[in-house]
Amino acid sequence: MSRRELNKKEKRERIIKASLSLFSEQGLENTSISDIVEKSDIGRGTFYNYFKTPKDVFCEILDELNCKINFEVKQAQVGLKTAYEFLYASFKAYLDLVSTEDMMLFHKNNQNQIRSISYGSESILSLVLNMQEDLKRFPEVAFADKKYFKMFSLIAISSASELFVCLHHNYFDASKEEMAHFLANVFVNGLKNYSASS
Amino acid sequence: MSRRELNKKEKRERIIKASLSLFSEQGLENTSISDIVEKSDIGRGTFYNYFKTPKDVFCEILDELNCKINFEVKQAQVGLKTAYEFLYASFKAYLDLVSTEDMMLFHKNNQNQIRSISYGSESILSLVLNMQEDLKRFPEVAFADKKYFKMFSLIAISSASELFVCLHHNYFDASKEEMAHFLANVFVNGLKNYSASS
Structure with missing residues:
Protein backbone atom coordinates (compact mmCIF):
# COMPACT_ATOMS: atom_id res chain seq x y z
CA MET A 1 0.00 0.00 0.00
CA SER A 2 1.39 3.43 -0.91
CA ARG A 3 1.75 6.19 1.66
CA ARG A 4 -1.19 7.97 0.01
CA GLU A 5 -3.43 4.91 0.28
CA LEU A 6 -2.42 4.37 3.91
CA ASN A 7 -3.27 7.96 4.67
CA LYS A 8 -6.65 7.55 3.00
CA LYS A 9 -7.43 4.41 4.95
CA GLU A 10 -6.32 6.00 8.19
CA LYS A 11 -8.63 8.99 7.67
CA ARG A 12 -11.60 6.81 6.87
CA GLU A 13 -11.01 4.80 10.03
CA ARG A 14 -10.70 7.97 12.07
CA ILE A 15 -14.14 9.09 10.79
CA ILE A 16 -15.66 5.71 11.60
CA LYS A 17 -14.19 5.59 15.10
CA ALA A 18 -15.33 9.13 15.96
CA SER A 19 -18.80 8.45 14.56
CA LEU A 20 -19.23 5.20 16.51
CA SER A 21 -18.40 7.02 19.70
CA LEU A 22 -20.90 9.83 18.87
CA PHE A 23 -23.67 7.42 17.84
CA SER A 24 -23.16 5.47 21.07
CA GLU A 25 -23.33 8.60 23.23
CA GLN A 26 -26.15 10.50 21.56
CA GLY A 27 -27.74 8.29 18.87
CA LEU A 28 -27.68 8.59 15.08
CA GLU A 29 -30.64 10.98 15.11
CA ASN A 30 -28.75 13.57 17.15
CA THR A 31 -25.42 13.34 15.34
CA SER A 32 -24.59 15.89 12.65
CA ILE A 33 -21.77 16.01 10.10
CA SER A 34 -20.33 18.93 12.09
CA ASP A 35 -20.15 16.74 15.20
CA ILE A 36 -18.28 14.04 13.28
CA VAL A 37 -15.92 16.50 11.58
CA GLU A 38 -15.06 18.10 14.91
CA LYS A 39 -14.57 14.84 16.81
CA SER A 40 -12.45 13.18 14.13
CA ASP A 41 -10.43 16.36 13.58
CA ILE A 42 -10.64 16.38 9.78
CA GLY A 43 -11.93 18.97 7.30
CA ARG A 44 -15.58 18.97 6.23
CA GLY A 45 -14.52 18.38 2.62
CA THR A 46 -12.57 15.29 3.69
CA PHE A 47 -15.73 13.82 5.23
CA TYR A 48 -17.50 14.14 1.88
CA ASN A 49 -14.64 12.25 0.18
CA TYR A 50 -15.75 9.14 2.06
CA PHE A 51 -19.42 9.54 3.04
CA LYS A 52 -22.49 11.62 2.18
CA THR A 53 -24.37 11.59 5.51
CA PRO A 54 -24.00 10.36 9.11
CA LYS A 55 -26.43 7.58 8.16
CA ASP A 56 -23.92 6.35 5.53
CA VAL A 57 -21.27 6.02 8.24
CA PHE A 58 -23.83 4.32 10.48
CA MET B 1 -72.58 12.55 26.44
CA SER B 2 -73.46 16.11 25.35
CA ARG B 3 -73.59 17.10 21.68
CA ARG B 4 -70.40 19.09 22.27
CA GLU B 5 -68.56 16.13 23.74
CA LEU B 6 -69.76 13.87 20.91
CA ASN B 7 -68.52 16.40 18.38
CA LYS B 8 -65.15 16.51 20.14
CA LYS B 9 -64.85 12.74 20.20
CA GLU B 10 -65.84 12.50 16.55
CA LYS B 11 -63.17 15.00 15.49
CA ARG B 12 -60.47 13.21 17.45
CA GLU B 13 -61.41 9.95 15.81
CA ARG B 14 -61.38 11.55 12.38
CA ILE B 15 -57.80 12.74 12.99
CA ILE B 16 -56.74 9.27 14.15
CA LYS B 17 -58.36 7.50 11.19
CA ALA B 18 -56.83 9.87 8.62
CA SER B 19 -53.41 9.61 10.31
CA LEU B 20 -53.48 5.81 10.40
CA SER B 21 -54.18 5.74 6.70
CA LEU B 22 -51.34 8.21 6.00
CA PHE B 23 -48.85 6.37 8.24
CA SER B 24 -49.73 3.10 6.52
CA GLU B 25 -49.25 4.53 3.04
CA GLN B 26 -46.15 6.66 3.55
CA GLY B 27 -44.76 6.03 7.05
CA LEU B 28 -44.62 8.30 10.10
CA GLU B 29 -41.38 9.90 8.91
CA ASN B 30 -43.00 11.25 5.74
CA THR B 31 -46.27 12.44 7.27
CA SER B 32 -46.69 16.11 8.18
CA ILE B 33 -49.36 17.91 10.18
CA SER B 34 -50.49 19.51 6.90
CA ASP B 35 -51.07 16.03 5.41
CA ILE B 36 -53.18 15.03 8.40
CA VAL B 37 -55.15 18.29 8.48
CA GLU B 38 -55.92 17.98 4.78
CA LYS B 39 -56.89 14.30 4.86
CA SER B 40 -59.09 14.59 7.95
CA ASP B 41 -60.69 17.79 6.65
CA ILE B 42 -60.32 19.81 9.86
CA GLY B 43 -58.62 23.14 10.63
CA ARG B 44 -54.96 23.25 11.67
CA GLY B 45 -55.96 24.81 15.02
CA THR B 46 -58.32 21.90 15.67
CA PHE B 47 -55.43 19.44 15.25
CA TYR B 48 -53.51 21.25 18.00
CA ASN B 49 -56.51 20.93 20.34
CA TYR B 50 -55.86 17.21 20.42
CA PHE B 51 -52.21 16.56 19.52
CA LYS B 52 -48.88 18.35 19.24
CA THR B 53 -47.14 16.33 16.51
CA PRO B 54 -47.80 13.44 14.09
CA LYS B 55 -45.71 11.30 16.46
CA ASP B 56 -48.26 11.99 19.24
CA VAL B 57 -51.03 10.61 17.02
CA PHE B 58 -48.81 7.67 16.14
Whole structure:
Protein backbone atom coordinates (compact mmCIF):
# COMPACT_ATOMS: atom_id res chain seq x y z
CA MET A 1 0.00 0.00 0.00
CA SER A 2 1.39 3.43 -0.91
CA ARG A 3 1.75 6.19 1.66
CA ARG A 4 -1.19 7.97 0.01
CA GLU A 5 -3.43 4.91 0.28
CA LEU A 6 -2.42 4.37 3.91
CA ASN A 7 -3.27 7.96 4.67
CA LYS A 8 -6.65 7.55 3.00
CA LYS A 9 -7.43 4.41 4.95
CA GLU A 10 -6.32 6.00 8.19
CA LYS A 11 -8.63 8.99 7.67
CA ARG A 12 -11.60 6.81 6.87
CA GLU A 13 -11.01 4.80 10.03
CA ARG A 14 -10.70 7.97 12.07
CA ILE A 15 -14.14 9.09 10.79
CA ILE A 16 -15.66 5.71 11.60
CA LYS A 17 -14.19 5.59 15.10
CA ALA A 18 -15.33 9.13 15.96
CA SER A 19 -18.80 8.45 14.56
CA LEU A 20 -19.23 5.20 16.51
CA SER A 21 -18.40 7.02 19.70
CA LEU A 22 -20.90 9.83 18.87
CA PHE A 23 -23.67 7.42 17.84
CA SER A 24 -23.16 5.47 21.07
CA GLU A 25 -23.33 8.60 23.23
CA GLN A 26 -26.15 10.50 21.56
CA GLY A 27 -27.74 8.29 18.87
CA LEU A 28 -27.68 8.59 15.08
CA GLU A 29 -30.64 10.98 15.11
CA ASN A 30 -28.75 13.57 17.15
CA THR A 31 -25.42 13.34 15.34
CA SER A 32 -24.59 15.89 12.65
CA ILE A 33 -21.77 16.01 10.10
CA SER A 34 -20.33 18.93 12.09
CA ASP A 35 -20.15 16.74 15.20
CA ILE A 36 -18.28 14.04 13.28
CA VAL A 37 -15.92 16.50 11.58
CA GLU A 38 -15.06 18.10 14.91
CA LYS A 39 -14.57 14.84 16.81
CA SER A 40 -12.45 13.18 14.13
CA ASP A 41 -10.43 16.36 13.58
CA ILE A 42 -10.64 16.38 9.78
CA GLY A 43 -11.93 18.97 7.30
CA ARG A 44 -15.58 18.97 6.23
CA GLY A 45 -14.52 18.38 2.62
CA THR A 46 -12.57 15.29 3.69
CA PHE A 47 -15.73 13.82 5.23
CA TYR A 48 -17.50 14.14 1.88
CA ASN A 49 -14.64 12.25 0.18
CA TYR A 50 -15.75 9.14 2.06
CA PHE A 51 -19.42 9.54 3.04
CA LYS A 52 -22.49 11.62 2.18
CA THR A 53 -24.37 11.59 5.51
CA PRO A 54 -24.00 10.36 9.11
CA LYS A 55 -26.43 7.58 8.16
CA ASP A 56 -23.92 6.35 5.53
CA VAL A 57 -21.27 6.02 8.24
CA PHE A 58 -23.83 4.32 10.48
CA CYS A 59 -24.65 1.74 7.77
CA GLU A 60 -20.94 1.10 7.24
CA ILE A 61 -20.42 0.50 10.98
CA LEU A 62 -23.41 -1.81 11.13
CA ASP A 63 -22.28 -3.71 8.08
CA GLU A 64 -18.79 -4.23 9.51
CA LEU A 65 -20.32 -5.36 12.82
CA ASN A 66 -22.69 -7.81 11.14
CA CYS A 67 -19.84 -9.27 9.04
CA LYS A 68 -17.80 -9.68 12.21
CA ILE A 69 -20.73 -11.40 13.95
CA ASN A 70 -21.14 -13.67 10.95
CA PHE A 71 -17.46 -14.54 10.97
CA GLU A 72 -17.17 -15.12 14.73
CA VAL A 73 -20.36 -17.18 14.89
CA LYS A 74 -19.15 -19.30 11.98
CA GLN A 75 -15.77 -19.84 13.72
CA ALA A 76 -17.46 -20.81 16.98
CA GLN A 77 -19.59 -23.42 15.22
CA VAL A 78 -16.70 -25.48 13.84
CA GLY A 79 -16.64 -29.14 14.81
CA LEU A 80 -19.58 -29.16 17.21
CA LYS A 81 -21.37 -32.44 17.58
CA THR A 82 -24.84 -31.68 18.97
CA ALA A 83 -27.55 -29.15 18.21
CA TYR A 84 -27.25 -27.85 21.78
CA GLU A 85 -23.48 -27.27 21.47
CA PHE A 86 -24.03 -25.66 18.09
CA LEU A 87 -26.69 -23.24 19.32
CA TYR A 88 -24.93 -22.48 22.61
CA ALA A 89 -21.69 -21.63 20.78
CA SER A 90 -23.56 -19.45 18.25
CA PHE A 91 -25.43 -17.47 20.90
CA LYS A 92 -22.35 -17.12 23.08
CA ALA A 93 -20.20 -15.84 20.18
CA TYR A 94 -22.87 -13.26 19.32
CA LEU A 95 -23.27 -12.13 22.93
CA ASP A 96 -19.49 -11.88 23.42
CA LEU A 97 -19.20 -9.58 20.43
CA VAL A 98 -22.06 -7.24 21.34
CA SER A 99 -21.55 -7.18 25.09
CA THR A 100 -18.59 -4.84 25.22
CA GLU A 101 -19.41 -1.54 26.94
CA ASP A 102 -19.16 0.38 23.65
CA MET A 103 -21.40 -2.01 21.76
CA MET A 104 -24.02 -2.09 24.51
CA LEU A 105 -24.35 1.67 24.46
CA PHE A 106 -24.39 1.70 20.67
CA HIS A 107 -27.26 -0.81 20.63
CA LYS A 108 -29.19 0.85 23.43
CA ASN A 109 -29.19 4.29 21.82
CA ASN A 110 -29.73 3.16 18.22
CA GLN A 111 -31.88 0.11 18.57
CA ASN A 112 -34.64 1.09 16.15
CA GLN A 113 -32.20 2.17 13.42
CA ILE A 114 -30.18 -1.03 13.83
CA ARG A 115 -33.33 -3.12 13.48
CA SER A 116 -34.70 -1.27 10.49
CA ILE A 117 -31.37 -1.22 8.59
CA SER A 118 -30.59 -4.86 9.42
CA TYR A 119 -33.90 -6.12 8.02
CA GLY A 120 -33.23 -7.54 4.63
CA SER A 121 -29.50 -6.71 4.84
CA GLU A 122 -27.23 -9.24 3.15
CA SER A 123 -25.20 -9.99 6.26
CA ILE A 124 -28.28 -10.80 8.38
CA LEU A 125 -29.84 -12.85 5.60
CA SER A 126 -26.61 -14.81 5.28
CA LEU A 127 -26.63 -15.43 9.06
CA VAL A 128 -30.18 -16.81 8.75
CA LEU A 129 -29.30 -18.90 5.69
CA ASN A 130 -26.17 -20.33 7.32
CA MET A 131 -28.06 -21.37 10.43
CA GLN A 132 -30.84 -22.82 8.32
CA GLU A 133 -28.35 -24.98 6.38
CA ASP A 134 -26.22 -25.96 9.36
CA LEU A 135 -29.16 -27.16 11.43
CA LYS A 136 -29.80 -29.89 8.90
CA ARG A 137 -26.53 -31.56 10.01
CA PHE A 138 -28.02 -32.58 13.34
CA PRO A 139 -30.06 -35.74 13.54
CA GLU A 140 -32.05 -34.37 16.50
CA VAL A 141 -33.55 -31.82 14.17
CA ALA A 142 -36.66 -33.13 12.59
CA PHE A 143 -38.34 -30.56 10.35
CA ALA A 144 -39.76 -32.13 7.24
CA ASP A 145 -40.34 -28.80 5.53
CA LYS A 146 -37.59 -26.36 4.49
CA LYS A 147 -39.85 -23.46 5.49
CA TYR A 148 -39.66 -24.49 9.15
CA PHE A 149 -35.86 -24.35 9.16
CA LYS A 150 -36.10 -20.75 7.97
CA MET A 151 -38.80 -19.80 10.49
CA PHE A 152 -36.76 -21.45 13.21
CA SER A 153 -33.56 -19.62 12.23
CA LEU A 154 -35.42 -16.31 12.18
CA ILE A 155 -36.86 -16.66 15.68
CA ALA A 156 -33.63 -18.09 17.14
CA ILE A 157 -31.56 -15.16 15.85
CA SER A 158 -34.12 -12.49 16.73
CA SER A 159 -34.61 -13.94 20.23
CA ALA A 160 -30.91 -13.57 20.95
CA SER A 161 -30.95 -9.90 19.99
CA GLU A 162 -34.25 -9.37 21.85
CA LEU A 163 -32.85 -10.77 25.10
CA PHE A 164 -29.65 -8.77 24.66
CA VAL A 165 -31.62 -5.51 24.30
CA CYS A 166 -34.04 -6.34 27.15
CA LEU A 167 -31.11 -7.13 29.43
CA HIS A 168 -29.82 -3.62 28.86
CA HIS A 169 -33.24 -2.15 29.56
CA ASN A 170 -32.90 -3.92 32.93
CA TYR A 171 -35.91 -6.19 32.33
CA PHE A 172 -33.94 -8.97 34.00
CA ASP A 173 -30.41 -9.80 35.06
CA ALA A 174 -28.36 -12.64 33.57
CA SER A 175 -24.82 -13.46 32.47
CA LYS A 176 -23.95 -14.11 28.83
CA GLU A 177 -23.43 -17.79 29.63
CA GLU A 178 -26.84 -18.01 31.31
CA MET A 179 -28.56 -16.34 28.34
CA ALA A 180 -26.77 -18.56 25.81
CA HIS A 181 -27.69 -21.66 27.82
CA PHE A 182 -31.32 -20.54 28.20
CA LEU A 183 -31.72 -19.85 24.48
CA ALA A 184 -29.91 -23.00 23.33
CA ASN A 185 -31.90 -25.10 25.76
CA VAL A 186 -35.34 -23.72 24.87
CA PHE A 187 -34.68 -23.93 21.13
CA VAL A 188 -32.97 -27.30 21.04
CA ASN A 189 -35.81 -28.81 23.05
CA GLY A 190 -38.28 -27.06 20.80
CA LEU A 191 -36.59 -28.68 17.82
CA LYS A 192 -36.06 -32.14 19.26
CA ASN A 193 -39.70 -32.77 19.78
CA TYR A 194 -41.10 -30.88 16.85
CA SER A 195 -41.98 -33.72 14.53
CA ALA A 196 -43.23 -35.99 17.29
CA SER A 197 -45.91 -33.50 18.29
CA SER A 198 -46.84 -31.83 15.00
CA MET B 1 -72.58 12.55 26.44
CA SER B 2 -73.46 16.11 25.35
CA ARG B 3 -73.59 17.10 21.68
CA ARG B 4 -70.40 19.09 22.27
CA GLU B 5 -68.56 16.13 23.74
CA LEU B 6 -69.76 13.87 20.91
CA ASN B 7 -68.52 16.40 18.38
CA LYS B 8 -65.15 16.51 20.14
CA LYS B 9 -64.85 12.74 20.20
CA GLU B 10 -65.84 12.50 16.55
CA LYS B 11 -63.17 15.00 15.49
CA ARG B 12 -60.47 13.21 17.45
CA GLU B 13 -61.41 9.95 15.81
CA ARG B 14 -61.38 11.55 12.38
CA ILE B 15 -57.80 12.74 12.99
CA ILE B 16 -56.74 9.27 14.15
CA LYS B 17 -58.36 7.50 11.19
CA ALA B 18 -56.83 9.87 8.62
CA SER B 19 -53.41 9.61 10.31
CA LEU B 20 -53.48 5.81 10.40
CA SER B 21 -54.18 5.74 6.70
CA LEU B 22 -51.34 8.21 6.00
CA PHE B 23 -48.85 6.37 8.24
CA SER B 24 -49.73 3.10 6.52
CA GLU B 25 -49.25 4.53 3.04
CA GLN B 26 -46.15 6.66 3.55
CA GLY B 27 -44.76 6.03 7.05
CA LEU B 28 -44.62 8.30 10.10
CA GLU B 29 -41.38 9.90 8.91
CA ASN B 30 -43.00 11.25 5.74
CA THR B 31 -46.27 12.44 7.27
CA SER B 32 -46.69 16.11 8.18
CA ILE B 33 -49.36 17.91 10.18
CA SER B 34 -50.49 19.51 6.90
CA ASP B 35 -51.07 16.03 5.41
CA ILE B 36 -53.18 15.03 8.40
CA VAL B 37 -55.15 18.29 8.48
CA GLU B 38 -55.92 17.98 4.78
CA LYS B 39 -56.89 14.30 4.86
CA SER B 40 -59.09 14.59 7.95
CA ASP B 41 -60.69 17.79 6.65
CA ILE B 42 -60.32 19.81 9.86
CA GLY B 43 -58.62 23.14 10.63
CA ARG B 44 -54.96 23.25 11.67
CA GLY B 45 -55.96 24.81 15.02
CA THR B 46 -58.32 21.90 15.67
CA PHE B 47 -55.43 19.44 15.25
CA TYR B 48 -53.51 21.25 18.00
CA ASN B 49 -56.51 20.93 20.34
CA TYR B 50 -55.86 17.21 20.42
CA PHE B 51 -52.21 16.56 19.52
CA LYS B 52 -48.88 18.35 19.24
CA THR B 53 -47.14 16.33 16.51
CA PRO B 54 -47.80 13.44 14.09
CA LYS B 55 -45.71 11.30 16.46
CA ASP B 56 -48.26 11.99 19.24
CA VAL B 57 -51.03 10.61 17.02
CA PHE B 58 -48.81 7.67 16.14
CA CYS B 59 -48.19 6.85 19.81
CA GLU B 60 -51.94 7.07 20.48
CA ILE B 61 -52.69 4.65 17.61
CA LEU B 62 -50.03 2.24 18.82
CA ASP B 63 -51.28 2.43 22.38
CA GLU B 64 -54.87 1.67 21.31
CA LEU B 65 -53.61 -1.23 19.17
CA ASN B 66 -51.52 -2.69 21.99
CA CYS B 67 -54.44 -2.41 24.43
CA LYS B 68 -56.65 -4.20 21.89
CA ILE B 69 -54.02 -6.94 21.45
CA ASN B 70 -53.78 -7.30 25.22
CA PHE B 71 -57.56 -7.57 25.52
CA GLU B 72 -58.06 -10.03 22.65
CA VAL B 73 -55.15 -12.24 23.73
CA LYS B 74 -56.53 -12.30 27.28
CA GLN B 75 -59.99 -13.26 25.97
CA ALA B 76 -58.57 -16.03 23.80
CA GLN B 77 -56.71 -17.53 26.76
CA VAL B 78 -59.77 -18.15 28.93
CA GLY B 79 -60.34 -21.72 30.05
CA LEU B 80 -57.50 -23.38 28.15
CA LYS B 81 -56.14 -26.56 29.63
CA THR B 82 -52.67 -27.11 28.19
CA ALA B 83 -49.64 -24.91 27.59
CA TYR B 84 -49.91 -25.71 23.85
CA GLU B 85 -53.55 -24.59 23.67
CA PHE B 86 -52.68 -21.50 25.69
CA LEU B 87 -49.78 -20.47 23.47
CA TYR B 88 -51.55 -21.36 20.20
CA ALA B 89 -54.59 -19.27 21.18
CA SER B 90 -52.39 -16.34 22.22
CA PHE B 91 -50.37 -16.33 18.99
CA LYS B 92 -53.47 -16.82 16.84
CA ALA B 93 -55.34 -13.92 18.53
CA TYR B 94 -52.34 -11.64 17.98
CA LEU B 95 -51.92 -12.68 14.34
CA ASP B 96 -55.65 -12.26 13.65
CA LEU B 97 -55.54 -8.69 14.95
CA VAL B 98 -52.44 -7.59 13.04
CA SER B 99 -53.09 -9.48 9.80
CA THR B 100 -55.73 -7.18 8.33
CA GLU B 101 -54.55 -5.46 5.16
CA ASP B 102 -54.44 -2.04 6.91
CA MET B 103 -52.45 -3.32 9.86
CA MET B 104 -49.98 -5.20 7.66
CA LEU B 105 -49.18 -2.06 5.72
CA PHE B 106 -48.98 -0.02 8.92
CA HIS B 107 -46.45 -2.47 10.39
CA LYS B 108 -44.45 -2.83 7.20
CA ASN B 109 -43.94 0.92 6.73
CA ASN B 110 -43.41 1.83 10.39
CA GLN B 111 -41.69 -1.18 11.81
CA ASN B 112 -38.73 0.57 13.42
CA GLN B 113 -40.90 3.24 15.06
CA ILE B 114 -43.33 0.61 16.35
CA ARG B 115 -40.45 -1.34 17.87
CA SER B 116 -38.76 1.61 19.47
CA ILE B 117 -41.97 3.08 20.94
CA SER B 118 -43.26 -0.30 22.12
CA TYR B 119 -40.07 -1.04 24.10
CA GLY B 120 -40.81 -0.32 27.71
CA SER B 121 -44.41 0.73 26.94
CA GLU B 122 -46.92 -0.19 29.65
CA SER B 123 -49.11 -2.23 27.35
CA ILE B 124 -46.25 -4.42 26.11
CA LEU B 125 -44.87 -4.84 29.61
CA SER B 126 -48.31 -5.90 30.80
CA LEU B 127 -48.48 -8.45 27.94
CA VAL B 128 -45.15 -9.87 29.08
CA LEU B 129 -46.16 -9.87 32.76
CA ASN B 130 -49.50 -11.55 32.02
CA MET B 131 -47.86 -14.31 30.03
CA GLN B 132 -45.22 -14.77 32.68
CA GLU B 133 -47.90 -15.21 35.37
CA ASP B 134 -50.25 -17.34 33.30
CA LEU B 135 -47.57 -19.82 32.29
CA LYS B 136 -47.19 -20.85 35.92
CA ARG B 137 -50.66 -22.42 35.73
CA PHE B 138 -49.42 -25.22 33.54
CA PRO B 139 -47.82 -28.25 35.13
CA GLU B 140 -45.76 -28.92 31.95
CA VAL B 141 -43.86 -25.75 32.67
CA ALA B 142 -40.87 -26.37 34.79
CA PHE B 143 -38.84 -23.22 35.35
CA ALA B 144 -37.50 -23.05 38.86
CA ASP B 145 -36.48 -19.43 38.56
CA LYS B 146 -38.88 -16.48 38.02
CA LYS B 147 -36.31 -14.88 35.72
CA TYR B 148 -36.71 -17.67 33.18
CA PHE B 149 -40.47 -17.10 32.94
CA LYS B 150 -39.75 -13.49 32.03
CA MET B 151 -37.04 -14.36 29.51
CA PHE B 152 -39.34 -16.95 28.01
CA SER B 153 -42.26 -14.50 27.74
CA LEU B 154 -40.00 -11.93 26.09
CA ILE B 155 -38.74 -14.29 23.39
CA ALA B 156 -42.18 -15.85 22.79
CA ILE B 157 -43.82 -12.45 22.24
CA SER B 158 -40.98 -11.02 20.17
CA SER B 159 -40.80 -14.17 18.01
CA ALA B 160 -44.45 -13.78 17.06
CA SER B 161 -43.93 -10.21 15.91
CA GLU B 162 -40.65 -11.17 14.17
CA LEU B 163 -42.33 -13.91 12.13
CA PHE B 164 -45.23 -11.60 11.32
CA VAL B 165 -42.87 -8.92 9.96
CA CYS B 166 -40.68 -11.43 8.06
CA LEU B 167 -43.78 -12.94 6.46
CA HIS B 168 -44.59 -9.54 5.03
CA HIS B 169 -41.05 -9.13 3.77
CA ASN B 170 -41.73 -12.37 1.88
CA TYR B 171 -39.00 -14.31 3.69
CA PHE B 172 -41.37 -17.32 3.68
CA ASP B 173 -45.00 -18.11 3.13
CA ALA B 174 -47.33 -19.44 5.83
CA SER B 175 -50.90 -19.11 7.06
CA LYS B 176 -51.73 -17.58 10.46
CA GLU B 177 -52.71 -21.03 11.72
CA GLU B 178 -49.43 -22.53 10.55
CA MET B 179 -47.40 -19.77 12.22
CA ALA B 180 -49.35 -20.05 15.48
CA HIS B 181 -48.89 -23.83 15.47
CA PHE B 182 -45.18 -23.56 14.69
CA LEU B 183 -44.56 -21.03 17.48
CA ALA B 184 -46.70 -22.82 20.07
CA ASN B 185 -45.08 -26.12 19.21
CA VAL B 186 -41.45 -24.93 19.36
CA PHE B 187 -42.01 -23.02 22.59
CA VAL B 188 -44.12 -25.57 24.41
CA ASN B 189 -41.57 -28.26 23.63
CA GLY B 190 -38.84 -25.89 24.69
CA LEU B 191 -40.62 -25.46 28.01
CA LYS B 192 -41.60 -29.05 28.61
CA ASN B 193 -38.06 -30.31 28.65
CA TYR B 194 -36.37 -27.32 30.14
CA SER B 195 -35.79 -28.57 33.66
CA ALA B 196 -34.87 -32.07 32.55
CA SER B 197 -31.92 -30.80 30.54
CA SER B 198 -30.80 -27.75 32.48
